[in-house]
Amino acid sequence: MADDQEIILSELSDDELVLQMHDDLYDGLKEEIEEGVNILLGRGWTPYDVLTKALVAGMTIVGYDFRDGILFVPEVLLAANAMKAGMFILKPLLAETGAPRMGKMVIGTVKGDIHDIGKNLVAMMMEGAGFEVRDLGINNSVDKYLAALEEEQPDILGMSALLTTTMPYMKVVIDTLKEKGLREEYIVLVGGAPLNEEFGRAIGADAYCRDAAVAVETAKQFMARKHNQAAVG
Amino acid sequence: MSDLLSTLLATRDWLMADGATGTNLFNMGLSSGDAPEMWNVEKPDNIRALYRGAVEAGSDIFLTNSFGANASRLKLHGAQARTHELNKIAAELGREIADAAGRPVVVAGSMGPTGEIMAPMGTLTHELAVEMFHEQAEGLKAGGVDVLWVETISAAEEFKAAAEAARLAGMPWCGTMSFDTAGRTMMGLTSAALVDLVEKLPHPPLAFGANCGVGASDLMRTVLGFVAQGTERPIIAKGNAGIPKYHDGHIHYDGTPALMAEYAVLARDAGARIIGGCCGTMPEHLRAMREALMTRPRGPRPALDTIAEKLGGFSSASDGTGDDAGGPKRERRGRRG
Numbered sequence: 309m310a311d312d313q314e315i316i317l318s319e320l321s322d323d324e325l326v327l328q329m330h331d332d333l334y335d336g337l338k339e340e341i342e343e344g345v346n347i348l349l350g351r352g353w354t355p356y357d358v359l360t361k362a363l364v365a366g367m368t369i370v371g372y373d374f375r376d377g378i379l380f381v382p383e384v385l386l387a388a389n390a391m392k393a394g395m396f397i398l399k400p401l402l403a404e405t406g407a408p409r410m411g412k413m414v415i416g417t418v419k420g421d422i423h424d425i426g427k428n429l430v431a432m433m434m435e436g437a438g439f440e441v442r443d444l445g446i447n448n449s450v451d452k453y454l455a456a457l458e459e460e461q462p463d464i465l466g467m468s469a470l471l472t473t474t475m476p477y478m479k480v481v482i483d484t485l486k487e488k489g490l491r492e493e494y495i496v497l498v499g500g501a502p503l504n505e506e507f508g509r510a511i512g513a514d515a516y517c518r519d520a521a522v523a524v525e526t527a528k529q530f531m532a533r534k535h536n537q538a539a540v541g
Numbered sequence: 542m543s544d545l546l547s548t549l550l551a552t553r554d555w556l557m558a559d560g561a562t563g564t565n566l567f568n569m570g571l572s573s574g575d576a577p578e579m580w581n582v583e584k585p586d587n588i589r590a591l592y593r594g595a596v597e598a599g600s601d602i603f604l605t606n607s608f609g610a611n612a613s614r615l616k617l618h619g620a621q622a623r624t625h626e627l628n629k630i631a632a633e634l635g636r637e638i639a640d641a642a643g644r645p646v647v648v649a650g651s652m653g654p655t656g657e658i659m660a661p662m663g664t665l666t667h668e669l670a671v672e673m674f675h676e677q678a679e680g681l682k683a684g685g686v687d688v689l690w691v692e693t694i695s696a697a698e699e700f701k702a703a704a705e706a707a708r709l710a711g712m713p714w715c716g717t718m719s720f721d722t723a724g725r726t727m728m729g730l731t732s733a734a735l736v737d738l739v740e741k742l743p744h745p746p747l748a749f750g751a752n753c754g755v756g757a758s759d760l761m762r763t764v765l766g767f768v769a770q771g772t773e774r775p776i777i778a779k780g781n782a783g784i785p786k787y788h789d790g791h792i793h794y795d796g797t798p799a800l801m802a803e804y805a806v807l808a809r810d811a812g813a814r815i816i817g818g819c820c821g822t823m824p825e826h827l828r829a830m831r832e833a834l835m836t837r838p839r840g841p842r843p844a845l846d847t848i849a850e851k852l853g854g855f856s857s858a859s860d861g862t863g864d865d866a867g868g869p870k871r872e873r874r875g876r877r878g
Contacts, residue, residue, distance in 0.1 A: 377723025377857060381695075385662045420572070422617045425658065425727075446617070472785045472792035472820075473567050501721070507787045 317343050322351065326362050333366035334373075336386025338393045345394045355398045356407035359438055363394050364410075367436035371521035374433075381429065384520070388432035395435065410437065411531045414456045415466035416444030418477040423470035426500060426520070430466060433520040434527065439464075450484045457494065463534065464527055467513075469500040479511035486512070495530040497523060544713045545687045546647050546747055549601060550775055555809050555834060558779055558817025559595035559603040560827050562651070564794070566591060566606070568823075576618045578610040581630040588631070592638040596646055598824040599831030602815065603639075603646065604690050607631040607681060608653035611673045613665075625680040632684020649690035649715065650681030652703060659698040667702055674706030682710050689714035692752050692779070695727040697738050708744035715815075717752040717777050720763045724860030731861045732766025739774065750777030753819045756784050757796060757804040758852040761811060762845060762860050768812040769862070775814035780804060782821030794821025798829035803851050805830035810840045 317340065320328055325344060332340040341363075348358045370387045373379040379387075413434055417427050424446050431443045442460050444452060457465060469475040478498050485491040491512075498513040508516030514530065517523035549556055566577050569587045580587055588606050595603040607628045612621040620627070628650070635648040655673060657665035678689055689712050691703040700716060707714035718726050718735055725731050730738075732751070739749045751763040760780035767776050783796025796804075801818060808816045816834065818826055849855060 377725070377859075377861065380722065380725065380729025381658075381727050382662045382729060385658070420575075422614075423656070425656070471563075473563075473572075475787070475792070502785045502792065504787075510787060 318347055322348070322353075326365075329362045330366035330369055333363065333387050333390050334370055334383075336383065336390050338390040341390045341394045342397060345397050349397075349401070354407070355401035355405055359395075359398050359402065359407070363391055363398075364436070364438050367391050367433070368524075370436070371433060371524055375519060375521035381425075384429065384433070388429075388436050391436040392432075410439045411464060411527065412440040412442070412460060412462040413464040413466055413527065414442045414444065414453070414460050414462045415468070416448040416453065416456075417446040417468045417470075418474050418481070419447055419449045420477060421469050421471050421474035422446045423468075423500075426470065427466075427468035429520040430468070430499065430517070430523045433524050434466075437524045437528065439527065450481050453481050454484070454488075457490070462494065463531060464495045464497060466497045466499070466523070468498070469503070472502045475500060475503055475507065476511075478513065482512045495527070495534070497526060497530075499523060544747075545645060546602070546649075546713065546715070549645060549647065550747070550814060553601075555813070556601040556647075556815045557599055557805075557827070557831055557834060558649075558777070558815050559600045560598075560782070560818035560822025560824070561820050562591065562604065562606055562608060564821050565594065565823065576609060576615065576620065577606055578608075578615070578627045578631065579618070579620070581606055581627055581634065585630070585634055588634050589638060592635055594824040595827060596638055596642050598827035600817065600827060601646060602649050602817070603635065604649045604651040604692070605631040605635045605681065605684075605686060606651070607677070608651045608692070610680070611652070611655055611677045613655040613657055613673055614653070624676050625683070628677050628680025629684035632681045632686045636685040647687045648685065649688050650678070650684075650686035652677055652681075652689060652691045653693050654695065654699060659696055659702075667698065667705075670699060670702035671705045671709070674703045675709045678706050678710035678712060682712055686712075688712065688747065691716040691746075693717070693719045695719060695730070697728070697730055697734070700735075700738060701742065704742045704744055704746070707746075714744075714746050715748045715750075715777060716746045717750045717779060719753040720751050720759065720860075721754040723857040724759065724762065724766075724855075724862075729861075732763045733770050733862045736767055736770040736772050740772070745774070748775035748777050748815055750779070750813065750815070752777070752779035753781055755856045756781055756853065757800065758848055758855050759857075759860075761804065761807055761843070761848045761852065762855060764808060764811045764813050765842075765845070766860055766862050768842070776812055777815040777817075778808040778811075778813035779815075779817045779819045780808075781819045782823070782826055785821070796821060796826070798826045800852065801826040802829040802833035806833050806837050806840070807843050807848060807851065809834060811842055 329344040499517045639646040757780040782794040
């Protein structure tokens with residue numbers, strides 16, 4: 309079968325190579341992704357185009373299939389790992405070339421809560437989508453969130469909670485932002501197993517995200533809106 | 542086969558397990574984020590009350606307050622050095638309540654997940670996971686549990702590591718996984734795959750099944766998935782009392798005692814031998830479940846639409862087993878050798 313033939317990445321046309329890289333990301337093939345990134349750069353692609361057309365587009369497919377229950381956590385971790393290897397090559401080049409930024413996120417699990425698998429997945433998928441992510445880890449107080457927001461000036465604040473007893477703390481953080489007049493500075497996304505849309509609205513978040521893939525899609529939508537507003541204003 | 546759980550399984554049609562640990566403890570004032578296992582030492586009367594609540598509501602089996610008492614979880618509270626002690630006390634308190642019950646009650650030593658992702662995807666190796674589970678198992682054994690009870694597991698590798706730890710401790714065990722993602726576990730395991738996994742273990746569990754997850758309907762579908770594999774091994778059903786809802790700063794589960802009673806009967810009719818609750822399941826739910834199991838006649842194995850009608854709809858269209866396993870497949874280019 310043709311499928312069994314060795315694929316030589318460097319012999320593929322640009323279009324075919326990009327599609328192959330989408331498949332290789334899907335299969336979590338780290339070395340193939342590194343090779344693909346280097347080939348495209350060698351052919352004169354801008355780092356930004358490699359990022360968006362090859363890597364981010366590929367991770368979007370992974371995200372959709374994760375959302376739809378076709379891929380599960382292990383496959384997503386492998387894909388994110390391959391993506392990260394590609395990003396490692398691109399990151400310094402992106403900075404040098406002044407490529408447009410996707411956006412920046414500060415993310416952390418709320419105070420009293422020590423769960424982090426879901427939050428880590430969101431952080432990885434956001435990085436996979438080209439966002440810059442500062443991960444605050446677990447058990448974050450209002451003060452820790454505020455200090456990180458001050459320091460990083462992100463576009464997005466992400467909060468995670470896995471316990472029904474810790475999820476109300478998200479409201480404490482949002483209320484503090486409101487008090488300080490900072491709420492409108494950030495897009496606030498919340499997630500975690502016991503949450504739902506109703507809860508997200510009740511506490512004043514911009515959106516509840518069911519899983520990591522939805523978080524990425526939601527972040528992109530809000531960023532697009534933000535850019536449009538900036539263009540109009 | 543001299544252990545108490547095997548004896549009870551051999552003589553009884555069904556056994557009732559307990560309900561929630563966390564929900565009950567939070568109602569007694571446990572603060573969010575604190576390790577519930579610390580109460581074994583600091584507030585033993587609350588733990589006695591937790592156990593007694595289940596026993597008095599008619600449970601034949603209750604789980605010890607040791608779900609997160611493995612080195613990896615306790616480390617987050619700086620208490621990893623107390624693993625053996627906290628497990629032993631959890632078990633001793635359980636022994637005390639069970640022995641005073643006036644009827645045979647099984648003390649099951651709860652062992653929850655490490656919270657780590659296992660190699661090669663994550664950093665936790667099989668050897669290290671076995672070591673952590675074994676340490677916990679020895680503490681529970683020293684405190685006098687009748688059986689180890691591994692629960693809420695997502696990864697096949699972690700389930701295997703816990704099985705190995707039970708073997709090393711020389712203890713009978715039960716094991717349940719949490720099927721909360723489109724009918725599968727978070728790591729993608731189907732109900733059929735768990736049946737397969739369980740039968741291949743060198744030290745298989747006395748009983749296996751599902752706990753927690755997304756609500757009673759999904760859990761029932763998972764139980765039917767086990768049954769469809771033709772397993773002879775006793776099946777455990779421990780579902781949540783509905784779905785958590787947020788009201789004025791408080792969380793409560795929307796499953797009523799009447800709904801849980803309905804669920805218990807359906808679980809029995811579906812073929813589960815050990816039936817209990819999980820998050821949100823309080824003593825009043827357990828009493829209603831016990832009453833229903835004792836009084837309602839056995840019915841035919843329920844179909845999916847009966848379950849949806851009586852307990853509510855499912856969280857996903859399929860449970861990932863059968864011909865449509867994995868749902869739609871993506872059009873692929875050439876695969877690499």
